[in-house]
Amino acid sequence: MSENDREPQGEGRRPSLSDWFEKPFFEKVWQAQVWTGTREDQFVTLYGETHKTLKSNVADWLRKNKPARFWNARASEENSAYHCYAYSDGSNLPYPGCIEGTLDEGWFHRVGDFEHAVDYPDRLVSLESAIHDFVNHALVVRRGPDYEHLSPFFDQPFRVRDARTVRRETDEQRLNEMLYRGWRILAIEYEAEVLPGDRVGGKKAVFVLGHREEDAI
Numbered sequence: 001m002s003e004n005d006r007e008p009q010g011e012g013r014r015p016s017l018s019d020w021f022e023k024p025f026f027e028k029v030w031q032a033q034v035w036t037g038t039r040e041d042q043f044v045t046l047y048g049e050t051h052k053t054l055k056s057n058v059a060d061w062l063r064k065n066k067p068a069r070f071w072n073a074r075a076s077e078e079n080s081a082y083h084c085y086a087y088s089d090g091s092n093l094p095y096p097g098c099i100e101g102t103l104d105e106g107w108f109h110r111v112g113d114f115e116h117a118v119d120y121p122d123r124l125v126s127l128e129s130a131i132h133d134f135v136n137h138a139l140v141v142r143r144g145p146d147y148e149h150l151s152p153f154f155d156q157p158f159r160v161r162d163a164r165t166v167r168r169e170t171d172e173q174r175l176n177e178m179l180y181r182g183w184r185i186l187a188i189e190y191e192a193e194v195l196p197g198d199r200v201g202g203k204k205a206v207f208v209l210g211h212r213e214e215d216a217i
Contacts, residue, residue, distance in 0.1 A: 030054045030181070031144035034061065035071040047144050051181075052215040055135040062131045072138040081111050083138035085130045086121075109133060141181045141217050158184040163210025170206050182216065183209040 028047040032054060035043045046061055048054025062070065069086045090105030103121075107130045110121035124130045163186065169175050179185075187208040 026146035026149055027053075028144040028146040029150055030141050030147070032058060032139050032141050033073070034058060034067075035074060036065075036067040036069060049146075050213045051141060051211075051217045052213065054141065055139065055215070055217065058139060059131050059135050062127075062134070066127065070134070072134065072140050081138065083109065083111055083134065084121075085109050085124075085134060087127070136217075139217055140177075143181065158210065158212075160186055160210065162212055164214040165211045165216040167209050167211075168206050169209060170204060175207055175209075178209055182213070183211050186210045 027049050029049050030051060031045055031047045033043045033045050044061065046054065046057050048057050069084070071085070072081075072083045085107065086109075087107050088103035088105060090103070104123075107124040107127060108121040109124055109130060124133065163184075166186070167178075167183075168189075169178060185207055189206040189208060190203040191206055193202055193204045
């Protein structure tokens with residue numbers, strides 16, 4: 001490593017995330033809601049100082065409270081995917097009208113509303129597998145009340161070596177949601193779209209994104 005590649009020390013060094021957290025402790029930087037109840041009529045707001053701790057706090061809450069049904073948002077809210085998780089006792093549907101017939105005993109998941117579903121939902125192994133899927137793929141992360149205290153850190157120019165998590169995204173709505181919660185575009189790649197019959201269509205943009213936090217959502 002050359003001298004130019006070394007991080008500056010002292011006053012000239014750029015602050016890291018840990019530097020900001022060594023100041024007043026900010027535990028509500030990010031937040032997410034878990035909706036429960038018979039008709040998604042109840043919710044709890046949970047917080048974390050990082051995406052990783054937010055995921056852990058949500059998972060701990062679900063393990064402790066063990067709701068029979070939970071959602072990542074209300075159906076009326078705009079987000080890239082509305083996820084439902086529900087437990088069936090094997091004799092009753094998770095709630096009336098979800099599909100014809102009954103479900104086997106166990107946990108089920110679907111993207112969209114169970115009540116208006118016409119296809120069979122995805123089967124999950126257990127509550128723990130439902131929790132794992134929820135916090136890693138369904139959680140709707142928003143800025144929490146402490147975010148403004150750390151905005152100077154998140155608003156710094158983003159360098160490739162600052163990325164602790166890297167992902168690729170093609171969906172425009174999900175891309176906008178990710179940018180809102182701290183992701184930054186590192187590069188744009190283009191790949192050919194494959195049409196029915198293995199025909200090659202136009203080019204599709206693939207955004208390579210990076211985040212300053214490890215295990216970011």
